[in-house]
Amino acid sequence: MRSTDLSGIKRDPTLSGRRITADYVADDLREAIQSGALEDGAVLNQASLATHFGVSRVPVREAMRQLQAEGLIDAEAHQLAVVRGLSLERIAELYDNRALLEGYLTQRAVPRLTEASIEELREAERAMRPVADHAEWLALNAAFHRIILRAARDETGLALVNQLKSRAERYVRMWSGGEGVHRPVEAGQEHVAIIEFLAAGDAEGARVAVERHIRHTGERLVAYGQTVARTSGE
Amino acid sequence: MRSTDLSGIKRDPTLSGRRITADYVADDLREAIQSGALEDGAVLNQASLATHFGVSRVPVREAMRQLQAEGLIDAEAHQLAVVRGLSLERIAELYDNRALLEGYLTQRAVPRLTEASIEELREAERAMRPVADHAEWLALNAAFHRIILRAARDETGLALVNQLKSRAERYVRMWSGGEGVHRPVEAGQEHVAIIEFLAAGDAEGARVAVERHIRHTGERLVAYGQTVARTSGE
DNA sequence: CCGAGAGAGACTGAATACGATCTACAGTTG
DNA sequence: CAACTGTAGATCGTATTCAGTCTCTCTCGG
Numbered sequence: 001m002r003s004t005d006l007s008g009i010k011r012d013p014t015l016s017g018r019r020i021t022a023d024y025v026a027d028d029l030r031e032a033i034q035s036g037a038l039e040d041g042a043v044l045n046q047a048s049l050a051t052h053f054g055v056s057r058v059p060v061r062e063a064m065r066q067l068q069a070e071g072l073i074d075a076e077a078h079q080l081a082v083v084r085g086l087s088l089e090r091i092a093e094l095y096d097n098r099a100l101l102e103g104y105l106t107q108r109a110v111p112r113l114t115e116a117s118i119e120e121l122r123e124a125e126r127a128m129r130p131v132a133d134h135a136e137w138l139a140l141n142a143a144f145h146r147i148i149l150r151a152a153r154d155e156t157g158l159a160l161v162n163q164l165k166s167r168a169e170r171y172v173r174m175w176s177g178g179e180g181v182h183r184p185v186e187a188g189q190e191h192v193a194i195i196e197f198l199a200a201g202d203a204e205g206a207r208v209a210v211e212r213h214i215r216h217t218g219e220r221l222v223a224y225g226q227t228v229a230r231t232s233g234e
Numbered sequence: 235m236r237s238t239d240l241s242g243i244k245r246d247p248t249l250s251g252r253r254i255t256a257d258y259v260a261d262d263l264r265e266a267i268q269s270g271a272l273e274d275g276a277v278l279n280q281a282s283l284a285t286h287f288g289v290s291r292v293p294v295r296e297a298m299r300q301l302q303a304e305g306l307i308d309a310e311a312h313q314l315a316v317v318r319g320l321s322l323e324r325i326a327e328l329y330d331n332r333a334l335l336e337g338y339l340t341q342r343a344v345p346r347l348t349e350a351s352i353e354e355l356r357e358a359e360r361a362m363r364p365v366a367d368h369a370e371w372l373a374l375n376a377a378f379h380r381i382i383l384r385a386a387r388d389e390t391g392l393a394l395v396n397q398l399k400s401r402a403e404r405y406v407r408m409w410s411g412g413e414g415v416h417r418p419v420e421a422g423q424e425h426v427a428i429i430e431f432l433a434a435g436d437a438e439g440a441r442v443a444v445e446r447h448i449r450h451t452g453e454r455l456v457a458y459g460q461t462v463a464r465t466s467g468e
Numbered sequence: 469c470c471g472a473g474a475g476a477g478a479c480t481g482a483a484t485a486c487g488a489t490c491t492a493c494a495g496t497t498g
Numbered sequence: 499c500a501a502c503t504g505t506a507g508a509t510c511g512t513a514t515t516c517a518g519t520c521t522c523t524c525t526c527g528g
Contacts, residue, residue: 020311020511022299046480056513058292061481065256065296069303071393077254078480078519093390097335104334156327159305160394254481280510290483295511312489312510
């Protein structure tokens with residue numbers, strides 16, 4: 001079996017009766033997939049996972065149903081489930097669609113942004129400037145974008161964007177150290193420009209700026225992915 | 235119990251080993267929700283559903299996990315699951331996002347459309363003209379739009395649109411008979427206009443036309459929903 | 469040497485059984 | 499009288515068990 005080592009799972013009975021075992025299993029598997037701990041095409045064996053987590057197969061099955069619905073794994077009936085890898089084409093699609101949606105949500109956010117939100121954005125932008133660690137930078141970057149998305153007050157669109165982010169997450173993390181992927185200075189400039197548009201109340205400008213920003217990020221990621229495919233392919 | 239009458243379910247063992255019981259249960263429940271057979275807030279009791287479908291609770295639970303991920307039901311731990319009703323605000327969001335995505339996909343489809351696809355579209359448009367039955371018209375309308383979406387060759391975007399359509403489906407069906415909702419003539423004209431743009435290779439024109447078309451449809455639906463809320467509310 | 473078929477092992481799918489949790493209602497207490 | 503506690507019934511969550519399906523290998527016939 002090509003199973004990957006997973007850290008143990010423990011339910012936290014103190015913190016709620018609101019989450020069930022399947023939720024914890026789903027969280028753990030999702031994190032393992034998004035972090036890259038489970039490789040593309042890694043096989044998910046129900047019994048092994050159950051043993052690993054110290055639970056029966058039933059909650060494992062439920063967790064896998066959910067991950068399948070989230071698009072993170074492929075599970076055919078009567079066959080081993082596998083971690084769904086994304087082709088570069090899919091990653092590009094993902095970012096194109098996300099750029100579109102996030103641009104729209106930004107436009108929508110403009111009339112709903114308060115002075116406090118703008119200040120929060122400036123603060124978030126400043127906070128990420130000195131950060132050297134990739135993972136930390138990514139977390140702060142996500143927080144920055146989340147401020148805008150939240151302001152749009154569009155739960156539907158927000159859920160869509162989060163879904164797309166979730167599916168691409170593994171590649172962002174795996175490749176964030178790659179040549180030309182992590183560009184804090186350039187991204188910072190784009191963030192500042194976005195804030196300017198938002199502060200000025202220029203919805204269309206903000207929309208275009210965000211759409212370009214996200215698309216640019218996606219293009220960098222795909223470009224690096226191509227080099228990875230080239231070098232590992234031969 | 236406020237359970238609604240559901241038609242029986244039967245697995246079809248001849249047609250595949252590729253689908254499991256949970257899939258059939260999910261399909262049936264999805265259809266019941268989308269058709270309006272199960273009202274907003276209708277309670278889903280695992281044991282009752284299991285008895286109704288003639289299966290155990292395990293596949294019912296798995297089906298419910300999936301429907302929850304699809305956004306069709308709400309399920310808190312240790313509590314009865316309920317059919318998730320959409321507020322008019324959510325429906326509006328849904329159509330706004332869908333309009334955006336479908337517009338983008340249309341734009342993307344333009345350079346990929348063949349002569350045959352254009353002809354297929356003209357044929358689909360002609361086919362729906364004489365149809366009086368609402369349900370049948372809706373099916374043909376979906377088929378028309380599907381031709382364009384398929385041509386975009388963007389699986390990610392296509393899945394998003396389908397997801398949004400699925401969630402709004404119940405209201406489309408419930409309200410398609412409502413005043414000002416079903417507008418075959420107007421929709422037909424819009425369809426013709428879209429075909430013109432596509433045939434002319436005008437991607438931007440097609441994008442705008444589709445976006446407006448979808449948004450218009452959503453606005454009609456929401457407007458009727460408001461009258462429903464008014465009349466039933468007092 | 470190659471391909472079709474049988475059989476073993478592994479794995480998934482579903483039912484049953486049991487334990488945990490929630491909700492509603494009755495009784496009690498301040 | 500209001501708020502709280504306790505109990506019964508309903509419902510959910512999980513483990514265990516058995517049945518069905520798939521895959522791989524080995525054999526046998528051509």
